[in-house]
Amino acid sequence: MSDIKLPIEVQKELKKISTVAGYLWQREWAERNAGNISMNLTSFFNKEDVLKQTKNKNYTDFDFPKGTAGYILFITGTGCYLRSLVDSIEEASCILHINDDATGYTIIWGGKREGFGPTCELISHSSIHLFNSIHNPENLAVVHTHPIELICMSHHELFNNEEELNRQIWMMCPEVRVFVPKGIHCTSYALSSTAALAEVTMEAFKTRNISLWEKHGATATAPDVMQAWDFLDVANKGAKMLMMCWAAGFKPAGLSDAQLKELEQFT
Numbered sequence: 001m002s003d004i005k006l007p008i009e010v011q012k013e014l015k016k017i018s019t020v021a022g023y024l025w026q027r028e029w030a031e032r033n034a035g036n037i038s039m040n041l042t043s044f045f046n047k048e049d050v051l052k053q054t055k056n057k058n059y060t061d062f063d064f065p066k067g068t069a070g071y072i073l074f075i076t077g078t079g080c081y082l083r084s085l086v087d088s089i090e091e092a093s094c095i096l097h098i099n100d101d102a103t104g105y106t107i108i109w110g111g112k113r114e115g116f117g118p119t120c121e122l123i124s125h126s127s128i129h130l131f132n133s134i135h136n137p138e139n140l141a142v143v144h145t146h147p148i149e150l151i152c153m154s155h156h157e158l159f160n161n162e163e164e165l166n167r168q169i170w171m172m173c174p175e176v177r178v179f180v181p182k183g184i185h186c187t188s189y190a191l192s193s194t195a196a197l198a199e200v201t202m203e204a205f206k207t208r209n210i211s212l213w214e215k216h217g218a219t220a221t222a223p224d225v226m227q228a229w230d231f232l233d234v235a236n237k238g239a240k241m242l243m244m245c246w247a248a249g250f251k252p253a254g255l256s257d258a259q260l261k262e263l264e265q266f267t
């Protein structure tokens with residue numbers, strides 16, 4: 001199987017993905033095969049090249065949302081470890097092309113690992129990319145990971161009061177208010193790799209930067225993986241500081257409502 005020649009822009013995005021995967025592992029947010037990353041690369045490819053590349057290829061059946069026909073997606077592999085993306089991205093992830101009636105995909109780059117298949121969260125990722133093309137076309141990257149303190153917060157009673165959860169995380173320092181401007185969505189529990197999970201996550205991105213999956217993990221979407229990582233990193237920092245204050249036995253004073261309001265000019 002010969003891989004398609006990757007446009008320089010795509011190579012740049014892959015580099016960022018490797019870097020972010022390393023960050024996720026360092027943070028203990030990507031244990032074992034936890035987490036997955038995808039990116040809508042359709043606009044970076046020349047249609048003719050893709051057509052040539054995929055002409056005689058077999059497509060694996062998959063029931064994609066109809067609007068994703070013709071999409072080209074980078075996506076991590078099922079059972080693959082995110083930490084493998086640091087040194088062997090071609091083994092642990094792939095770029096796939098979705099056929100014209102959105103009933104199957106073929107791998108046009110990567111997926112070199114024995115028995116490779118795209119993540120079982122493919123339905124969530126492809127649904128979010130379709131949602132983004134309609135509502136937030138600048139958002140091409142989706143990162144799902146297991147940020148420790150944010151997951152802990154999803155077990156706390158604050159999780160049932162989204163507005164208050166955001167206020168308490170934002171109040172920990174100005175940076176959190178400014179760099180997670182739309183805040184965190186408290187997304188009700190749904191089973192992994194189901195269409196139901198895709199549904200609640202898209203709902204979350206209508207209003208927020210991050211979808212905090214109850215008792216599971218967090219997902220962010222942004223123009224590239226680095227910016228999606230930044231949302232998760234900064235939000236988790238707020239959650240971590242809040243929990244550190246609790247653990248030290250005091251309730252943090254927090255930025256006042258007026259101070260938080262003042263920061264809105266930078267969001």
Ligand SMILES: [Zn+2]
Pocket residue numbers: 034035144145146216217
């Ligand atoms: Zn997960």
